[in-house]
Amino acid sequence: MLPMHKLSPRQWTLLVLLTLVWGINWPVMKLGVTGFPPLTFRAMCLWLGTPVLGLALLAMKVPFRIPRAHWRELLVLAVFNMFIWQALIIVAVQSLSSGRAAILGYTMPIFSALLGGLFFSNQLAKRSWVGVAAASLGVILLLWHEVSNLSGRPMGVLLALGAACAWALGTQMLRRTQMPVPTLAISFWMTFMTTGVISVLAVLLESDRWVAPSPQNWFAIVFNAVLVFGFAHAAWFYLARSLPPVASTLSVMLIPVLGVFSGAWWLGELLHWQDWAAVGLMSASIAFVLWPASKKAA
Numbered sequence: 001m002l003p004m005h006k007l008s009p010r011q012w013t014l015l016v017l018l019t020l021v022w023g024i025n026w027p028v029m030k031l032g033v034t035g036f037p038p039l040t041f042r043a044m045c046l047w048l049g050t051p052v053l054g055l056a057l058l059a060m061k062v063p064f065r066i067p068r069a070h071w072r073e074l075l076v077l078a079v080f081n082m083f084i085w086q087a088l089i090i091v092a093v094q095s096l097s098s099g100r101a102a103i104l105g106y107t108m109p110i111f112s113a114l115l116g117g118l119f120f121s122n123q124l125a126k127r128s129w130v131g132v133a134a135a136s137l138g139v140i141l142l143l144w145h146e147v148s149n150l151s152g153r154p155m156g157v158l159l160a161l162g163a164a165c166a167w168a169l170g171t172q173m174l175r176r177t178q179m180p181v182p183t184l185a186i187s188f189w190m191t192f193m194t195t196g197v198i199s200v201l202a203v204l205l206e207s208d209r210w211v212a213p214s215p216q217n218w219f220a221i222v223f224n225a226v227l228v229f230g231f232a233h234a235a236w237f238y239l240a241r242s243l244p245p246v247a248s249t250l251s252v253m254l255i256p257v258l259g260v261f262s263g264a265w266w267l268g269e270l271l272h273w274q275d276w277a278a279v280g281l282m283s284a285s286i287a288f289v290l291w292p293a294s295k296k297a298a
Helices: 009-033 038-059 068-095 098-105 108-119 126-142 144-152 154-176 183-209 215-242 245-250 254-267 273-290
Strands: none
Touching: 009 038, 009 068, 009 098, 009 215, 009 254, 038 068, 038 183, 038 215, 068 098, 068 154, 068 183, 098 154, 098 254, 108 126, 108 154, 126 273, 154 215, 183 215, 254 273
């Protein structure tokens, strides 16, 4: 059984900042794709964000080199952690409310726990399964008022769930990588490759819909470039690689809650009692996984 994992001060700091940035980013992304092609929006974020991340590596003197023997593994990691997730979730955001897109995207911890148990021999402690169950119930509650609308927009729902499943698999793979290189270097090259992939998709699928970005589009692009790709993705890959899979995935379950309530405040998206109940369930799921085990249990 996996023991409960105690986070270091550095991990707690990164986790809090990551939660704030990614949580607020859901309504920001909704603003970014309102009246603007979603893949083009994501490509512009990446074109600006990748140099920001590269400059951060230079400032911290992190080596960029990835040994040739690990290029194939790097590509596989990028496919599941970045290519599929980035392409599918940004298209889903355009057809769903920002809060509901966040909730569907963050079914990832549930997929991660299931994939870990089925394919990676990851036997979870009983407390971890209680956390998964609480998170699952929170997702169901938050989707309560979407059920009647699924028939009208099934593609957005399926895209978000597909993105979450791919991200969950990518997280399990990243946790187990043996590449002898810094996590920031892996993050940079995955982001670099994703820039090319999303750009090609934008040209092929959206070039006939290109328009000049509005001020709110530009705000969302800069926010994503600097805070999401310049900081949050690198922070997440560090946490995903340094923490046990269940701890790293369930530890970010407050992000969709923040996404729901920031969307309600910023974009006027309607809240229901289920949203409030989900806050307690998400908090409980984090506590079950991250609360230090007793010395006797350890």
